[in-house]
Amino acid sequence: MSQTVARAIDIIGFVAHQPRPLNDVAEHLGVHKSTALRILQTLEGGGFVRKDAGGHYVMGFQLIAYGQLALDQVEARSLAHPVLQELAERHGHTVHLGELVGDHIVYIDKVDGRGSVAMGSRIGLRAQTHTAGVAKVITAYQAPAIRERILDQATFERFTDTTHTSRESLVADLNQTRARGWAEDDGEHEDYINCVAVPVRDARGKVTHGVSVTALTAVASLAELRNHVDEFRSAAQQISAELGWKGHTP
Amino acid sequence: MSQTVARAIDIIGFVAHQPRPLNDVAEHLGVHKSTALRILQTLEGGGFVRKDAGGHYVMGFQLIAYGQLALDQVEARSLAHPVLQELAERHGHTVHLGELVGDHIVYIDKVDGRGSVAMGSRIGLRAQTHTAGVAKVITAYQAPAIRERILDQATFERFTDTTHTSRESLVADLNQTRARGWAEDDGEHEDYINCVAVPVRDARGKVTHGVSVTALTAVASLAELRNHVDEFRSAAQQISAELGWKGHTP
């Protein structure tokens, strides 16, 4: 709706990947360099971009500060964090906390396990609806109408042999997930990574969050992760309790 | 330079503190609500703001994602983090990593100690030039010209009885800092908090970073912190080594 602001947002995304000189930014936007300069200067004034040692534009420190602040404002995170941390320490695997926001599942916390590997997930990013354990477990427990809306957002892009590439296949998985009480990711995004995910309930009993435990298949097979599901579930229930849930698993 | 972008930045800062309805945003900017709406919709499209459950605008998840990404791109941080973590664990105090950016010292990492207390510092924020230990230690080791530029940014606002409120007083402290090899904060920002800070050198031997260890006076007095300065210094030297510094303390 606002062209200039849209361009400013575009710039931040462009500069996020690597440091860029003015000319590259202008070219990327398809505008004259003076135009790009003026937007960049405004962003720089607000601390959203800055110049690195080489004079190229990179993301600014205010962006970090707002990001941290926004993170602090996600209430569930502060309650859940100690539990996630303990889980990660005890098992040595990477732990994620996901939250349903609108029609997407967003990673709101992540604790790296031992020997942390590069993983696509990042706090604040949306989880892949059709592959991520957290996404699947949260989706599985939603009312039909909401579930449909979430599924509408799935891309069904194929990443590996086991990726669900059709809605029917994913729905079957979700039903199974609900039946057994947890979700599994059997190398659906990266074939050398698997994960299990358990649901977290809020005070009204709704599944608003999910906790996933992710490991390299080389470190822990899916079967090994399954052996500890009860522990993961009790951690999730601990978080549920802190969110005010008084009930028991139906 | 760009009015609309400046307004967009203003909006983000405005909704950062608390959720705001459209009317409040418009009033804050002093523009018609339709104008505010269009900027908000653009920001919403980019994920920089979102609507909470009550329809009020809050910071968006893309802001968190960019914040995390920007954090990762600060190279020194990734190298220093494990060292800071060990320091925080061993002593149980809160540890900060500060970096000189332009004429300011910015917190680029923070590891909470046991029983973490609410502290004004936040990753991405600027440190108070005249009170923060990291700021003082980094400033103390700069070349005269740079030091002057940093000192020009100091507010000398009085927070407690021990706050340096004049340039002369702070400069004397900096000289002392350089002489003894570390900086101290004797309750200069909050009278119940003190801290010591040690310098970190980059590959060229320049002091670009600082590590501070902060504690409640009730938990550890300044004298007690001093007893461990050698350990803090060796941690800082470890980071310096990872940044490529081959030399020894002159």
Add this chain to the structure above:
DNA sequence: TACGGAGTTGCGCATATTGCAACAAGATCA
């Protein structure tokens, strides 16, 4: 059913934004 508050959309006007062209400041090279 009428009322008031909050958000949204279409439209004409004018202001803020744009591209240009000229300039400044480094690099790079002969």
Add this chain to the structure above:
DNA sequence: TGATCTTGTTGCAATATGCGCAACTCCGTA
């Protein structure tokens, strides 16, 4: 050393863009 190229910055005139207005919808409340 000087010439040439690259990159960033500023002044200005034209107009596309963002602006306020007013009318409308949608809620909740009386």
